[in-house]
Every structure is written in C-alpha cells, then in structure tokens.
Amino acid sequence: MAARVICFLLAVLFCASCKVITSLDQMCTEKEASKIYNCENLGLREVPNTLPNATQFLEFGFNFLPTIQNTTFSRLNNLVFLDLSRCQINWVHEDTFQSHYQLDTIVLTGNPLIFMADTSLNGPKSLKHLFLTQTGISNLEFIPIHNLENLESLYLGSNYISSIKLPKDFPTQNLKVLDFQNNAIHYLSAEDIDILGKATNLSLNFNGNDIKGIEPGAFHSKTFQSLTFGGTLSVSTVLNGLQNSTVQSLWLGTFEDVDDQDINSNMLEGLCRVSVDVINLQKHSFSDFSSTTFQCFTRLKELDLTQTHLKELPSGIKGMDSLKKLVLNVNSFSQLCQINAASFPSLIELYIKGNLKKLDLGVNCLEKLENLQKLDLSHSSIEASDCCNLQLRRLTHLQYLNLSFNDPLHLQSKAFKECPRLQLLDLAFTHVQVNVPHSPFQNLYFLQVMNLSHCSLDISNQHLLTGLPALRHLNLQGNHFPDSTIPETNLFQNLNTLEILVLSFCDLLSIHQQAFHSLGNMSHIDLSHNRLTGDSIDALSHLKGIYLNLAANSVDIIPPHLIPFLSQQSTINLSHNPLDCTCSNIHFISWYKENLQKLEGSEETLCANPPSLKGVKLTDVKLSCGITGLGIFFLIVFLFLLIVLLSFAVKFFLRWKYQNI
Ligand SMILES: *[C@@H]1O[C@H](CO)[C@@H](O)[C@H](O)[C@H]1NC(C)=O
Ligand SMILES: *[C@@H]1O[C@H](CO)[C@@H](O)[C@H](O)[C@H]1NC(C)=O
Ligand SMILES: *[C@@H]1O[C@H](CO)[C@@H](O)[C@H](O)[C@H]1NC(C)=O
Ligand SMILES: *[C@@H]1O[C@H](CO)[C@@H](O)[C@H](O)[C@H]1NC(C)=O
Ligand SMILES: *[C@@H]1O[C@H](CO)[C@@H](O)[C@H](O)[C@H]1NC(C)=O
Ligand SMILES: *[C@@H]1O[C@H](CO)[C@@H](O)[C@H](O)[C@H]1NC(C)=O
Ligand SMILES: *[C@@H]1O[C@H](CO)[C@@H](O)[C@H](O)[C@H]1NC(C)=O
Ligand SMILES: *[C@@H]1O[C@H](CO)[C@@H](O)[C@H](O)[C@H]1NC(C)=O
Numbered sequence: 001m002a003a004r005v006i007c008f009l010l011a012v013l014f015c016a017s018c019k020v021i022t023s024l025d026q027m028c029t030e031k032e033a034s035k036i037y038n039c040e041n042l043g044l045r046e047v048p049n050t051l052p053n054a055t056q057f058l059e060f061g062f063n064f065l066p067t068i069q070n071t072t073f074s075r076l077n078n079l080v081f082l083d084l085s086r087c088q089i090n091w092v093h094e095d096t097f098q099s100h101y102q103l104d105t106i107v108l109t110g111n112p113l114i115f116m117a118d119t120s121l122n123g124p125k126s127l128k129h130l131f132l133t134q135t136g137i138s139n140l141e142f143i144p145i146h147n148l149e150n151l152e153s154l155y156l157g158s159n160y161i162s163s164i165k166l167p168k169d170f171p172t173q174n175l176k177v178l179d180f181q182n183n184a185i186h187y188l189s190a191e192d193i194d195i196l197g198k199a200t201n202l203s204l205n206f207n208g209n210d211i212k213g214i215e216p217g218a219f220h221s222k223t224f225q226s227l228t229f230g231g232t233l234s235v236s237t238v239l240n241g242l243q244n245s246t247v248q249s250l251w252l253g254t255f256e257d258v259d260d261q262d263i264n265s266n267m268l269e270g271l272c273r274v275s276v277d278v279i280n281l282q283k284h285s286f287s288d289f290s291s292t293t294f295q296c297f298t299r300l301k302e303l304d305l306t307q308t309h310l311k312e313l314p315s316g317i318k319g320m321d322s323l324k325k326l327v328l329n330v331n332s333f334s335q336l337c338q339i340n341a342a343s344f345p346s347l348i349e350l351y352i353k354g355n356l357k358k359l360d361l362g363v364n365c366l367e368k369l370e371n372l373q374k375l376d377l378s379h380s381s382i383e384a385s386d387c388c389n390l391q392l393r394r395l396t397h398l399q400y401l402n403l404s405f406n407d408p409l410h411l412q413s414k415a416f417k418e419c420p421r422l423q424l425l426d427l428a429f430t431h432v433q434v435n436v437p438h439s440p441f442q443n444l445y446f447l448q449v450m451n452l453s454h455c456s457l458d459i460s461n462q463h464l465l466t467g468l469p470a471l472r473h474l475n476l477q478g479n480h481f482p483d484s485t486i487p488e489t490n491l492f493q494n495l496n497t498l499e500i501l502v503l504s505f506c507d508l509l510s511i512h513q514q515a516f517h518s519l520g521n522m523s524h525i526d527l528s529h530n531r532l533t534g535d536s537i538d539a540l541s542h543l544k545g546i547y548l549n550l551a552a553n554s555v556d557i558i559p560p561h562l563i564p565f566l567s568q569q570s571t572i573n574l575s576h577n578p579l580d581c582t583c584s585n586i587h588f589i590s591w592y593k594e595n596l597q598k599l600e601g602s603e604e605t606l607c608a609n610p611p612s613l614k615g616v617k618l619t620d621v622k623l624s625c626g627i628t629g630l631g632i633f634f635l636i637v638f639l640f641l642l643i644v645l646l647s648f649a650v651k652f653f654l655r656w657k658y659q660n661i
Contacts, residue, residue, distance in 0.1 A: 032057075042063060047060075055076050062085065078102060082107065084107060086111065090114040091114060093120060094119045097121060102125070104124070104127060108130075109155075111134075128151060128153070133158055133159075145169065156178075163192065164188065172198045175198075180205060181206075187215075203228075204228070210231070211234075214237060218241060219245035224248065230251055231255050231260075232252070232260075236269075236270055239268065249276075249277065253284070263281070272296040284308055294318075301322055303326055305326075305327065307329065313328075313340045313343070314340065317343035335365070336366065341365060345370075348374065350366075353377070355379075359381060364394075365391070374399065375395070378405050387411050389418050392418045398422055401424070404428040406430040407430070412440065420445065423446050429455070438466070459479055465494065472499045474495065486510075490515055500522075500525075510535070513538045522546050528573070537558065543569070548573070553576075567591070579609075581610065592619075602618065605617065
C-alpha cells in the first residue's frame with residue numbers, strides 16, 4: 001500500500017515537472033510550473049491561451065509575430081524575461097509592454113525591425129538588459145530611450161551601425177555592457193565617447209569593427225572596465241587613441257581570418273600613456289620581439305600572449321614587477337628556461353598550455369618565481385625521466401600544478417618536495433611511471449585534489465599514495481588494478497580523509513569486502529563502467545549517505561542482505577546493468593520501486609533477464625512471486641496423502657498393541 005502511495009506521489013511530481021501544455025497544434029513546454037515556459041519554434045502567431053497569467057520567463061523565439069502591440073502580451077503581466085528571437089518582428093507598437101512592470105530582459109535578436117514606437121518600451125520599471133543584435137539597426141536614434149534609466153546592458157552586435165553616437169539624453173548612468181560587435185564602426189569621436197561619460201564601469205565591445213581612427217583626446221581621463229578591439233588592423237591607432245584613459249582590461253587580440261600587420265615595438269608605445277591592468281594580444285605576430293616590446297608593459301598586472309608565435313622571451317626585460325599573471329599558451333618554446341622567468345618576479349599564475357613543441361622542463365627555470373601559486377603546463381608534450389624536484393625548484397608557494405596530457409613522466413620518491421604547499425595536482429592522461437617503492441607524493445600535507453586518471457599507474461604499489469594526510473578528492477579513472485580486483489591490503493589504506501573517489505573505467509571485476517574499510521568519510525564514489533557484480537557492494541557497507549555510481553557494470557542480482565546498505569545511501573545510479581527481473585531478485589526490485597527518489601538514471605535502468613522482460617524499465621516491472629495455483633494443488637495433495645498415511649500408521653499401531661494384550 002505504502003509503495004503504491006509513494007509511486008502515485010512520484011508520478012504526480014514527475015508530471016508536474018515536465019507537463020506539456022497542449023492547445024490545438026501548439027505545445028509549449030513547462031520548465032517550472034506557472035513560471036518558466038518554452039514556446040520556441042512552434043509557428044505561433046499569438047500567445048497561447050494555455051500559458052498561465054503568472055508566467056515569468058518566456059522563451060518565445062522562432063515564431064511569427066510581424067507586429068507586437070499592447071494586446072500581444074497584455075495578459076502575461078508578471079513577465080520578467082521575454083525572448084522573442086527571430087519572430088520576424090517588424091513593428092513594435094506604442095505601449096507594447098505597458099503593464100509589464102517587472103520585465104527586466106527583452107531579447108529581440110534576429111528580428112528585421114522597421115519601427116519601434118517611442119513608448120514601446122514604457123512600462124517596465126527596471127528594464128536592465130536589451131538585446132537588439134541582428135535587427136538591421138543602422139542609427140542609434142532608432143532605439144526608444146524612454147524608460148531606460150536602469151539599463152545595464154545593451155547588445156547591438158551584427159547591425160549596420162557606423163557611429164556609436166547615442167542620442168544626447170540617453171540614460172547611461174547604469175550602463176555596464178555596450179556591445180557593438182561586428183558593425184561598421186571605423187571612427188570614434190570625442191563627442192561619441194563623451195556621451196558615455198556617466199557610465200563609470202563600462203565594458204565596451206568593438207570586436208570585428210576595424211577602427212581606423214580615434215579623435216585625439218577622445219578617451220582623455222575616461223575610465224572603463226573593459227575595452228575590446230579584437231580584429232582591429234592597427235593596434236597603434238587604438239593605443240594612441242586611448243591616451244590618458246584608465247582601462248581595467250584591454251583586449252587587443254586578433255583572429256585567424258584577420259590579415260593584419262605584424263606588431264613592432266613602436267606600435268606599442270601608446271600603451272605607455274594609458275593606464276591598463278590587463279592586456280590580451282592573442283594571435284598577433286611580432287616583427288621585432290625584444291625587451292623593448294615590453295617597455296610599456298611595466299604597469300601590467302596580467303599579460304596574455306596566447307598563440308603569438310613565440311620561441312622565447314628575451315632576456316633583459318626590466319620593470320615587470322607588477323605582473324601577477326602571464327599566459328603563454330600555444331607558443332613554440334622548446335625549453336622552459338626560454339621564458340626567462342626571472343624577469344617576472346611577482347608572478348602568481350603562469351600558463352604554458354598547449355605548447356606547440358615538445359617542452360623540456362630544464363633545470364631550475366622557475367626558481368625565481370617564489371610567489372607562484374598556479375602553474376599550468378598541460379598539453380605541452382612534456383617528457384621527463386627524473387621528475388620533478390630540479391624542474392620545480394623553489395616553488396615553495398605553488399598550490400596548483402597541472403601536468404595533464406603530457407608525455408611519460410618518471411617520478412622519483414618525494415617528487416614534489418620542492419612544492420610542499422600543493423593543494424591540487426592534475427596528472428590526468430600523462431603516463432606516470434614510479435621508479436621507487438615509496439610514494440612519489442609523500443609529504444604533500446596540503447594536497448586535497450589529485451587527478452591520476454588514465455595515468456597507466458602501477459596500482460599494485462600499496463605505498464603509492466602514502467603521505468597525503470589532507471587528500472579529499474582522488475580520481476583514478478582508467479587505471480587498471482592487477483587481476484582486475486582491489487585486494488584487502490591496497491593503496492587506499494592511508495587515505496582516511498578521502499571524500500570523493502573515482503574508479504570508473506578501471507576494468508574492475510571484484511572488490512574485497514574490507515578494501516575500503518579505512519575510508520570512513522566518503523561522500524561520493526564512482527565505480528561506473530567496470531565489470532562489478534552486486535556482491536561488490538559489500539565493500540561499501542560501512543558507508544552512509546553517499547552518492548554511489550554503479551552504472552554500466554555487470555550487476556544482475558542484488559542479494560537481500562545488501563539492500564539495507566543501499567537504503568542508507570543518498571543517491572545511487574544503477575543504469576546500464578544487466579539486471580535480473582525474475583523472482584530471484586524480487587527483494588531488490590520491490591525496494592527499487594519504493595526508493596525511486598534515491599535512484600538516478602532510472603530511464604536507463606532496464607531488465608536484461610528473463611528474455612521476455614529484456615529492455616523493460618525496472619520501474620515498469622510487475623512480478624508476483626507468491627505460491628501459484630499449481631503449487632497450492634500439490635500442497636493439498638501432499639497434505640492429504642500425509643493424513644492418509646498417518647491414519648494407517650495409527651491404525652496399525654493400535655492393532656499391534658491390542659494383539660499383544
Ligand atoms: C491598446 O491600445 C489601444 C489604442 O491605443 C487602446 O484603445 C486599448 O485600450 C489598449 N489596450 C490595452 C489592453 O491596454
Ligand atoms: C488572466 O488575465 C486575463 C486578462 O488580464 C483575465 O481575464 C483572466 O481572468 C486571468 N486568468 C486568471 C486565471 O487569472
Ligand atoms: C565593474 O564591473 C565588473 C565586471 O563587469 C565587476 O566585477 C566590478 O565589481 C565592477 N566594479 C564596480 C566598482 O562596480
Ligand atoms: C594627456 O594628459 C596630458 C597631461 O594631463 C596632457 O598634456 C595631454 O594633452 C593629454 N593627451 C591627450 C591626447 O589628451
Ligand atoms: C588541467 O588542464 C586540462 C587541460 O588543459 C584541463 O582540462 C583541466 O581541467 C585542468 N585541471 C584543472 C584541475 O583545472
Ligand atoms: C582532474 O580532476 C579535477 C578534479 O575533479 C578536475 O577539475 C580536472 O578537470 C580533471 N582534469 C582533467 C584533465 O580532466
Ligand atoms: C570528514 O568530512 C567532513 C566534512 O567534509 C570534515 O569536516 C571532516 O574533517 C572530515 N573528517 C576527516 C577525518 O577527514
Ligand atoms: C549514471 O551514471 C552514468 C555513468 O557515469 C552517467 O552517464 C549517467 O549520466 C548517470 N545518470 C544520471 C541521471 O546522472
């Protein structure tokens with residue numbers, strides 16, 4: 001009975017979360033009851049009557065609404081977010097949103113707008129985000145400015161705008177994002193920039209506009225959160241034009257399809273007269289890369305030189321004491337010392353990811369970076385036969401080290417003792433060879449997260465993970481255990497702080513009942529994609545309230561004595577197992593149906609046996625495993641025979657007794 005009630009309640013809940021509202025040929029999807037609806041791409045010409053008045057978030061794109069007016073959405077006056085992308089809207093009439101006081105976002109992307117009435121955006125008390133991307137706008141006078149006092153972001157990308165001159169009384173005081181990507185803006189005048197004056201923390205995007213000229217003094221004493229000039233052919237025009245301005249983040253990178261000139265040191269001179277914290281120059285080429293290139297970089301806090309065709313950084317770079325973050329991804333260094341790290345003594349973060357050549361870590365190349373906390377050397381074809389103490393010498397403050405996706409690394413014992421403060425070590429997909437019988441990770445007292453997935457590790461080494469007293473998260477995905485089994489004594493024995501353990505794709509067949517006995521603080525264990533059977537669950541029976549993933553294993557029957565253990569966990573994933581749906585598994589199947597709230601992936605949790613139920617969802621299986629009619633018949637016959645036999649026996653006994661009197 002209880003089970004039925006639970007099932008019924010679950011069914012109701014389930015329906016509530018994905019109800020489909022039908023109205024003739026249109027169907028909107030309900031994402032959250034009377035709140036969030038998606039009516040995209042249904043060929044609608046009006047708002048369906050079935051949408052509740054209380055709807056707050058409506059995705060209505062890809063329908064057909066050539067004109068919108070005060071009646072179109074009048075019923076839905078609780079709207080907060082309205083997406084009308086590509087609805088072929090040409091006309092936005094007076095007072096279209098007059099009673100939508102709470103509307104904060106209107107998306108009109110991809111509509112060929114011909115007319116927007118002056119009062120079309122009246123109503124919303126705090127319209128914050130307006131998307132007018134790809135709407136054919138060529139003149140900013142087109143935008144009705146009434147009621148935009150609270151506007152924070154205005155997206156005007158991919159239009160035909162040639163001048164950024166906003167209407168004089170445009171309320172810019174709260175503006176934070178102004179996006180002019182891919183327009184035809186080539187010149188910025190002082191007057192244009194002046195109108196933006198009241199916006200104090202503006203991010204201005206000019207990507208894909210080739211800026212050919214900026215009026216001298218246009219940016220004088222102006223302040224911006226970020227300026228983006230991606231794809232501008234002349235970097236010097238931009239830098240000279242920005243004179244005397246303060247820009248937190250300046251994006252001056254380029255794109256593959258832009259045919260711009262190489263940068264030389266003279267072109268960067270303008271930067272000396274701009275106050276910039278962060279600069280990105282990705283994908284440019286430098287014609288005379290030398291220490292002079294850096295002469296105007298001295299006040300930078302972050303420098304991004306991703307994919308700038310660098311083979312080395314020059315020695316003799318001076319004054320880069322402010323730089324905290326240096327990004328040198330996708331370049332062609334052959335040895336780590338070629339970055340002349342000593343020139344950047346204050347670095348906290350260094351990224352050399354995706355190096356295009358085999359990167360040799362060299363010896364002591366980073367030893368001057370005493371403050372370095374984060375080092376990313378992933379995907380850089382690094383190979384080392386005796387790692388990593390000489391290579392990472394004196395990085396005493398390093399907390400994050402990413403060496404994933406590299407070539408084979410041979411780790412010595414205490415291989416990271418130069419970085420005693422490591423908190424995260426990622427060696428995923430790097431073939432890790434340990435030449436010593438001890439742990440290469442010894443004495444990493446602060447290490448919390450270690451990713452050793454797909455490292456081809458020798459897991460039989462019981463001491464592999466000793467000396468990690470703070471480890472909380474260990475990923476061993478894709479490593480193979482000898483004999484496909486985790487024995488009683490194993491490398492998990494000292495990891496009693498572990499909370500998350502990933503052992504998926506480890507080709508495991510079995511786990512000893514005591515294998516995890518020292519892991520008392522687990523909250524998440526992923527054993528998916530192995531060949532484990534139901535009996536392996538025994539190894540976890542001392543754990544409570546965990547997330548357990550057993551998906552894609554060989555679990556067919558779960559023995560009744562393990563069911564109480566499943567009950568005490570918080571979430572279990574048993575999808576993609578060859579589950580047995582016969583009476584031998586009836587205890588588990590009944591438990592399963594009563595505990596659906598604990599189970600994830602039940603859509604893929606299917607029967608494999610008996611053949612008649614193959615592919616049926618476990619939730620849909622109905623088994624009756626009581627005594628059958630035939631069984632009752634035989635039982636009656638048996639009892640009858642027994643009575644007959646007994647009465648004969650009694651008769652014989654009495655006769656024999658009387659005969660002897
Ligand atoms: C819509 O506008 C028309 C013309 O201005 C007006 O008569 C009508 O009352 C308005 N409808 C609503 C629902 O406000
Ligand atoms: C929804 O709004 C319309 C028009 O404002 C009103 O006539 C109708 O009664 C409302 N429906 C409900 C269920 O409140
Ligand atoms: C400026 O904007 C940035 C991001 O848009 C935000 O992180 C920062 O806190 C803002 N600063 C101020 C002073 O509002
Ligand atoms: C920049 O500021 C300096 C000093 O205030 C001034 O002399 C110079 O003219 C300014 N440059 C521009 C282009 O406004
Ligand atoms: C390490 O780098 C790889 C590849 O760049 C990335 O996928 C991974 O998320 C990084 N690891 C961490 C912990 O950030
Ligand atoms: C390794 O695991 C960490 C922690 O789960 C994760 O952040 C990182 O992205 C993983 N690395 C790779 C290469 O997937
Ligand atoms: C177990 O986990 C909790 C919560 O994350 C943590 O506070 C506690 O210190 C951990 N205990 C041990 C022995 O690691
Ligand atoms: C169950 O686990 C499998 C394997 O890890 C995963 O692909 C699937 O998404 C999980 N199911 C759910 C509902 O998270």
